[in-house]
Amino acid sequence: MTFFLWTSAIKVVVVFTAVMVGVAFLTWVERRVCAWIQDRLGPNRVGPEGLLQPAADGLKNLFKEETLPASSDKLLFLLAPAMSFVPALLTIAVIPFATPLPTAWGDVPMVVADLPVGFLYILAFASLGVYGVVFAGWSSNNKYALLGGLRSSAQMISYEIAMGMSTVAVLLLAGNVAVSDVIARQQESTWFVFPLALAYFIFIVAAFAETNRVPFDLPEAEGELVAGYHTEYSAMKFSMFYIAEYSNMVTASALMATLFFGGYDIPLTSWDNGPPWTIAKTLATLAMFSLKVGFFLFLYIWVRWTLPRFRYDQLMALGWKVMLPLALGYITVMASAIWLLHARLGWTYDTRFALALFGLNVLLAIPLFFALDRGHLISGSEARGEA
């Protein structure tokens, strides 16, 4: 019991520190990658290659003046940054990031809390992040901020449903809602991204909307709303929103890696899949997990500096008229396919099973992407010119 408490406390501190340092580093990566995409240099003055820029920004924000709008709701105005920041960090608690670490007192699972309902916990807490944005928008007593908050609540509700629905397919294959079981099932044979390719597509679109990132960053659309919900915020409170946004990105990336890319599983080898646990295995899987999360974070940044923002009505139409029916239809098709293969033909989940489902996904994806594309990418610019 005491051992459990101590290891949990240590894990909480380590994970918190890792996420915070990661987030600080990520702001630097974002600006450097943005500069690279736009053929500029980006911040490169503070420290080697500008690596100390986040520290300089942090210091600057701590010393800046804290403004408090005169007719704002003081309590909520102060509370809102924390409310958007806390759920973002709580979510990461149930995501396993490496194989168990052997110690003299027994194995320590490399997850802060291995909940039996871990997956639903993620969905539940991911949906709470919206309160910070909504209360920030309302308490500022500023019409742009209020519009940002309103947009955020509507957007979150819309895409949360598509997100939840897309992950039902994952649960159908995994057979349980514990995150460790989802990873174990993928370690046994194939990552879920192959048999559930379309679910992953729906999930990644919904995840971009849930984290308020471009092309779905309508709550803070600077072209229309000044800065949206955080218009009235300054100094460290403004920074808190930034930290929350990046923490949400880290969580969403970790989630994508866990649900669809095998979590900490090292591909093409079964060396890391079972006991005896060693420190080498823990380190190797941790590196693999960081690599996957890092890739998805890069994807976030890449998309941000590539795509333009959606219009608000387009965003809502996409959520309700495309994503939701698509996710619902997909569940029906996949559930039937899994039932057919599993209950009728008696297959268990293995590479053959995954390949069969992957084939089905490809069949579904071709007409879907053709319809979504509306002749823009696939036919190329020449076809558009003729039309």
Add this chain to the structure above:
Amino acid sequence: MTWLAAHGTEAIFWWFGSLAMVSAALCITRRNPVFSGLWLIVTLFSIAALFVILDAQFIAVLQVLVYAGAIMVLFLFVIMLLNLGRQVTTDLKGPTGAGIAVGLAGLLLFQLLILRHAAPSEVITLPAGSVARLAQEQGLVASIARPLFDTYLLPFEVTSILLLAALVGAVVLAMRKL
């Protein structure tokens, strides 16, 4: 440490139980609807924590996911959309209303005191640790899903039709207003 092992669960129960009571009271007495909503969220959270103590993690998570995560967001969306947040007028009833409320609350308290002495019926009591065992055998979700989609499938589907009817009704009413 030993005190924590013996009374830890009890202490957590009292903490979240009283938190739920206090925030529920604050929810109905706030004049500003936004704060009412905020306290309601705290109430829902505390009740979710109570579910966890009862080994019902699945219900607890659903409580947060559905009520705190979705329904309350919609509530707040409507409150803000209609910009109700800045009113100072109250719709709390005068002494007569308060008297009736206190009377009803007293009646409920009296009922609870009597119920404390009555043993719960055989049908709804389970031996200690049976929920945890069931979760071990079938998984937390399966132990709820099995009866829901097997024994009680018909009531479950009927309920969903009822909800659908309510939904359609709400849409029709809203369209008439527009």
